[in-house]
Amino acid sequence: EPEVTQTPSHQVTQMGQEVILRCVPISNHLYFYWYRQILGQKVEFLVSFYNNEISEKSEIFDDQFSVERPDGSNFTLKIRSTKLEDSAMYFCASSEGPDGYTFGSGTRLTVV
Amino acid sequence: AQTVTQSQPEMSVQEAETVTLSCTYDTSESNYYLFWYKQPPSRQMILVIRQEAYKQQNATENRFSVNFQKAAKSFSLKISDSQLGDTAMYFCAFSSQGGKLIFGQGTELSVKP
Numbered sequence: 001e002p003e004v005t006q007t008p009s010h011q012v013t014q015m016g017q018e019v020i021l022r023c024v025p026i027s028n029h030l031y032f033y034w035y036r037q038i039l040g041q042k043v044e045f046l047v048s049f050y051n052n053e054i055s056e057k058s059e060i061f062d063d064q065f066s067v068e069r070p071d072g073s074n075f076t077l078k079i080r081s082t083k084l085e086d087s088a089m090y091f092c093a094s095s096e097g098p099d100g101y102t103f104g105s106g107t108r109l110t111v112v
Numbered sequence: 113a114q115t116v117t118q119s120q121p122e123m124s125v126q127e128a129e130t131v132t133l134s135c136t137y138d139t140s141e142s143n144y145y146l147f148w149y150k151q152p153p154s155r156q157m158i159l160v161i162r163q164e165a166y167k168q169q170n171a172t173e174n175r176f177s178v179n180f181q182k183a184a185k186s187f188s189l190k191i192s193d194s195q196l197g198d199t200a201m202y203f204c205a206f207s208s209q210g211g212k213l214i215f216g217q218g219t220e221l222s223v224k225p
Contacts, residue, residue, distance in 0.1 A: 031211055043157070043203060043215040056212060089155055098207045099145045099164065103157035 002026040006092050006104035013082055013111055021077045021107045023092030032075045033093040033101070034067065036060065043091065049075065082111045114139045116206050118216035125194045126224055132179075133189045133219045135204030142166075144208045146180065146187045151201040151218070160202070163187065194223045 005024040013019050025032050034046040047057040047067055054067065064080045075094075079086055092104040115138045125131035137146070148160040163171045163180050170178050175195075179188045191198055204216040 033212065035213070037155075042217045043205075043213075045212045045214065048212050050211075091157060093157075093213075095211070098209055098211050099162065101147075101159070101207075101213060103149075105154075105156050108155075 002102070004092055004094055004102050004104035006090075006107050008107060009105065010108045011110070013109070015084060015111055016081050019079050019082055019109065021079075021090050021092075021109070023075045023077075023104055024073055025075055025092065025094030026102055027073070029094035029096050029102070031055075031095045031097070032069070033095075034077045035091040035093065035103075037089045037091065037106075038085075039088070046077070046090075079109075082109075084111050087111045114141075114206055114208065114214050116204055116214050116216040118204055118219050120219045121217070122220045122222070124222040124224055125191075127194055127196060129194055130190060130192045131194055131221065133191075133202055133204075133221065135187045135189070135216055137185050137187065137204070137206050139185070139206065139208065141208045144206060146178075147205040147207070147213070148176070148178070148187075148189045149203045149205060149215075150198075151203060152199070157203075161189065191221075196223050196225060199223045 007022045032049040037043045047061045048055045066078045089106045091106045093101045095101045117136045144165045146163045150158045150160050161173045175192045177190045201218045203218045205213045
């Protein structure tokens, strides 16, 4: 069964550093998403991406965040200057449409 | 704005028994999709079951079934013959034609031997 692959599985970074979280969506999917889950809390939508541009973003997705699909297969989330409150699990997901989503196994980001 | 509410933060059930997790949602749209996701301790998000709003028949996947009440905007998950491996956080989620998933707060289910 096709999978969404996320790397790394766990990243520890110093406050103020930049991090890039990587995702390889399912190849024939058209819609890509990033979600965030702070420990013990619900899963929150960050951004959706379609046709090589952002289609929607949440209030959380401020100027420190950016997304890119640099080579037609990878989908990345960059956090420019990490803060302690960015510590969370970050999930990538892809879909063909609004009726079916496949999630990656997540990247646990720890900011120290 | 669409919202999803899960009013049961924690539930427990004896192995082999049946348990029902509740979910309500709010939307003004007529066509949408509802999902239940399971998140075990590994924190992977696993799709349990999906319901399309325009289908009146309740979805079923083996031991998992839903009770979809469109007028009441209710979407509960029933787990029959509960197994120890069902222990996890369960999230109800909604999506419309716009695509993004909106999640509820989650219900932590413990299956006791």
